[in-house]
Amino acid sequence: MTHLFCFGLGYCAQHIATRLTARGWRVSGTSTCAERIAELKRAGFCAALFEGTQSGSGVDELLSQSTHVLLSIPPGSDGDPAYVHHGKTIAHSNRIVWIGYLSTVGVYGDAAGGWVSEEDEANPASDRGKRRLAAERAWQALGVASGKRVDVFRLPGIYGPGRSAIEEVKAGTARRLVKPGQVFNRIHVEDIAGAVVAAIDKGAPGRVYNVTDDEPGPPQDVVAYAAALLGRAPPPEIDFATADLSPMARSFYSESKRVSNARLKQELLPRLVYPTYREGLDAIAAGAKK
Secondary structure, three states, X not given: OOEEEEEOOOHHHHHHHHHXXXXXXXXEEEEOOHHHHHHHHHOOOEEEEOOOOOOOOOHHHHHOOOOEEEEOOOOEOOEOHHHHHHHHHHHHOOOOOEEEEEEEHHHHXXXXXXXXXXXXXXXXXXXXXXXXXXXXXXXHHHHHHHOOEEEEEEEOEEEEOOXXXXXXXXXXXXXXXXXXXXXXXXXXXXXXXXXXHHHHHHOOOOOEEEOOOOOOEOHHHHHHHHHHHOOOOOOOEEEHHHOOOOHHHHHHOOOOOEEOOHHHHHHOOOOOOOOOHHHHHHHHHHHHHO
């Protein structure tokens, strides 16, 4: 039986799991929280606790039964915890044939609003981006050394049901930060799932894919659109320069780029289900009314 093991069986990984279990796949994975482990088991998944500081109890046993591995946890200052503690097990497995790594478009660094593609050299400026690039390269090297296919999926801001500007506007937490020239890509969680499953199906040598939408744009426009869908006045614009932001939040605005998804559409998904935030938010708003 084909078996996907997910380091981090969370929001994105569960959408991927739903597609694969419908095909008869077995899916298992990890969480850092014991309560979450119990929830995953109640949902029908095999789950193991993995906090990232040492080998997870039961992880190697599940990996020994797996054919595919998805990495959906962030690296730390010492590297990717899954690689550090379980990389050798994965490399030596005779069953595992595919490794997927969910990375970030942050590895490109700042392009001053210009376009970037997979052909551009990664040039991260932030520690977060540098760690992600190091993790990408570690898994790619493991794949070369062990003969396993490795696909890297570089993701922008992720949204979907329960995690979007719709919920933020409803909760009164949405903010329309305005920084002239700032643009971001984003991607609906269902399109992430579609891309990962298509890559598994493709069976070609490992590739790097930008899994992004068709229309990078100013973040304040997304909030305004969500408010309009809900029939509410948008929150007031806030000047980024004077906004009260955490260092983490401010760091996201230090980079502006338009990320091309041409390779994704040519090789995996000719058309996204939600090509822009409008279609995605339309669907979320419609679902919330049911």
